[in-house]
Amino acid sequence: MPNYKLTIEYDGTRYRGWQTQKNTDRTVAAVLERAASALFGEPVRLIGAGRTDAGVHALGQVANFRAAKRLAGLEIQYGINDGLPSDVNVLSVEEVDDAFHARHDAVSREYEYRVSRVRTAFEKPFVWWVRDALDAAAMGEAASQFVGDHDFSSFCENPAGQTSTRVRVERCEAVEGGSKVLLRVAASHFLWKMIRRMTGTLVEVGRGHLAPDAVAAFLARPSREPARWTAPPSGLFLARVVYPAAGMPPKPRPAAPARRGPAPPRRRAP
Amino acid sequence: MPNYKLTIEYDGTRYRGWQTQKNTDRTVAAVLERAASALFGEPVRLIGAGRTDAGVHALGQVANFRAAKRLAGLEIQYGINDGLPSDVNVLSVEEVDDAFHARHDAVSREYEYRVSRVRTAFEKPFVWWVRDALDAAAMGEAASQFVGDHDFSSFCENPAGQTSTRVRVERCEAVEGGSKVLLRVAASHFLWKMIRRMTGTLVEVGRGHLAPDAVAAFLARPSREPARWTAPPSGLFLARVVYPAAGMPPKPRPAAPARRGPAPPRRRAP
Numbered sequence: 001m002p003n004y005k006l007t008i009e010y011d012g013t014r015y016r017g018w019q020t021q022k023n024t025d026r027t028v029a030a031v032l033e034r035a036a037s038a039l040f041g042e043p044v045r046l047i048g049a050g051r052t053d054a055g056v057h058a059l060g061q062v063a064n065f066r067a068a069k070r071l072a073g074l075e076i077q078y079g080i081n082d083g084l085p086s087d088v089n090v091l092s093v094e095e096v097d098d099a100f101h102a103r104h105d106a107v108s109r110e111y112e113y114r115v116s117r118v119r120t121a122f123e124k125p126f127v128w129w130v131r132d133a134l135d136a137a138a139m140g141e142a143a144s145q146f147v148g149d150h151d152f153s154s155f156c157e158n159p160a161g162q163t164s165t166r167v168r169v170e171r172c173e174a175v176e177g178g179s180k181v182l183l184r185v186a187a188s189h190f191l192w193k194m195i196r197r198m199t200g201t202l203v204e205v206g207r208g209h210l211a212p213d214a215v216a217a218f219l220a221r222p223s224r225e226p227a228r229w230t231a232p233p234s235g236l237f238l239a240r241v242v243y244p245a246a247g248m249p250p251k252p253r254p255a256a257p258a259r260r261g262p263a264p265p266r267r268r269a270p
Numbered sequence: 271m272p273n274y275k276l277t278i279e280y281d282g283t284r285y286r287g288w289q290t291q292k293n294t295d296r297t298v299a300a301v302l303e304r305a306a307s308a309l310f311g312e313p314v315r316l317i318g319a320g321r322t323d324a325g326v327h328a329l330g331q332v333a334n335f336r337a338a339k340r341l342a343g344l345e346i347q348y349g350i351n352d353g354l355p356s357d358v359n360v361l362s363v364e365e366v367d368d369a370f371h372a373r374h375d376a377v378s379r380e381y382e383y384r385v386s387r388v389r390t391a392f393e394k395p396f397v398w399w400v401r402d403a404l405d406a407a408a409m410g411e412a413a414s415q416f417v418g419d420h421d422f423s424s425f426c427e428n429p430a431g432q433t434s435t436r437v438r439v440e441r442c443e444a445v446e447g448g449s450k451v452l453l454r455v456a457a458s459h460f461l462w463k464m465i466r467r468m469t470g471t472l473v474e475v476g477r478g479h480l481a482p483d484a485v486a487a488f489l490a491r492p493s494r495e496p497a498r499w500t501a502p503p504s505g506l507f508l509a510r511v512v513y514p515a516a517g518m519p520p521k522p523r524p525a526a527p528a529r530r531g532p533a534p535p536r537r538r539a540p
Contacts, residue, residue: 009390009391009392010391011391011392081389086389086391086394087391087392087394088391089389089390089391119351119356119359120279120359121279121280121281121356121357121358121359122279122281122357122396124356124357126392
């Protein structure tokens with residue numbers, strides 16, 4: 001049975017996030033599954049690399065699915081797009097190795113958060129408007145403290161429900177981008193609301209309400225303060241999902257843990 | 271009484287056009303008038319330079335209004351913006367000469383129409399998606415034939431209701447812009463649906479369904495064909511309104527015509 005890898009962009013404004021849910025059809029995965037099922041004439045289930053929240057966008061989400069029929073990549077791309085609303089778009093489709101799993105095999109996820117200092121008529125759904133002056137240099141200094149292996153309890157919704165709150169952040173930078181400040185962050189995985197709380201904290205630094213080394217303090221000692229600064233979903237984009245280069249060994253998969261008591265809640269990101 | 275000039279951008283998707291109408295509040299001028307009236311504490315009436323249709327956008331619409339109170343430009347800009355929905359934005363405000371009239375004094379209006387050859391998740395409300403291959407060079411050749419003083423009956427909705435269907439087009443070009451073809455056109459005024467029919471005709475040329483010199487033929491002899499190709503409003507932007515440079519004499523105003531019979535319908539553009 002062919003295994004297909006899709007790269008997808010979407011404007012998340014109208015959706016309740018990526019992940020298919022029992023009580024709503026308004027998820028990005030649901031509209032994609034509906035269009036793919038119609039094209040293949042069989043029920044299609046997507047496996048997505050990143051579970052973006054309601055209102056969060058994607059420039060390069062990745063998902064895979066299996067179907068009995070074998071179709072060419074362009075045929076699938078155009079066929080699915082014809083059945084999609086205009087705010088979801090399949091950028092490319094390729095047939096991949098049977099073992100490929102969009103979520104388990106991803107070695108890195110890159111997100112971008114766009115903070116805008118100016119009001120514009122066209123960008124509200126895609127930025128966080130911050131009216132105060134922002135010191136991007138101070139934000140950049142603070143952002144660099146996120147890099148490394150840390151306990152992100154202070155930046156996570158429901159830390160008690162996570163198997164672990166430790167995350168290794170590979171890259172984190174805040175840079176000037178015209179009238180915006182762009183936060184770019186890469187890690188193997190993210191905790192629920194983590195990037196929006198990192199962003200909210202960096203904006204507090206940019207406003208001069210916090211010193212840049214406050215970030216190191218929040219990483220050293222759990223605090224409820226960053227939760228108060230959670231940035232809105234509108235500014236957040238899943239930019240890219242990285243997989244091992246061809247010929248490289250796949251990422252080792254953890255053995256299924258021996259379950260004790262009820263299953264932990266599934267991880268949501270970011 | 272101070273006379274204020276506003277430069278405004280808007281996403282026209284949700285609006286029934288610029289012009290205030292009796293039967294709806296969903297016009298761009300209406301939301302601006304409401305916000306300005308609240309700020310000044312008196313009913314404010316806007317005079318707009320260009321009456322954009324439903325779904326048409328603006329990057330640089332110009333309007334003026336008079337109010338008893340004298341406020342600084344930034345105060346007015348921020349004050350009005352605070353009362354506006356997020357898809358309308360005042361870019362600047364300045365106090366101008368008492369005689370300034372946004373519509374009568376405009377010497378030129380510049381529009382841009384964006385035709386996109388690719389489907390994207392973010393741009394549908396701001397382009398016309400055309401799936402067929404487009405020959406931008408042929409479109410450019412055809413576009414140049416619009417330049418000059420011509421009878422635009424073939425490109426105008428309700429030509430019989432216009433005082434004149436002659437328009438002097440100062441500039442008209444179709445150029446490659448990444449995955450798009452951009453039509454840029456400047457004239458002192460435009461007829462109703464004129465740019466959308468010019469665009470539709472140019473796209474027929476781009477598709478190879480018409481020779482570039484078909485444009486000259488439609489200008490020489492009225493035809494109902496361009497009406498069938500009217501481009502959707504989503505791709506159209508009022509880019510800029512040009513006024514005489516400071517120190518130059520204002521545009522001469524036509525004397526009020528002696529009215530005979532019912533008043534002609536007011537001009538709508540474009």
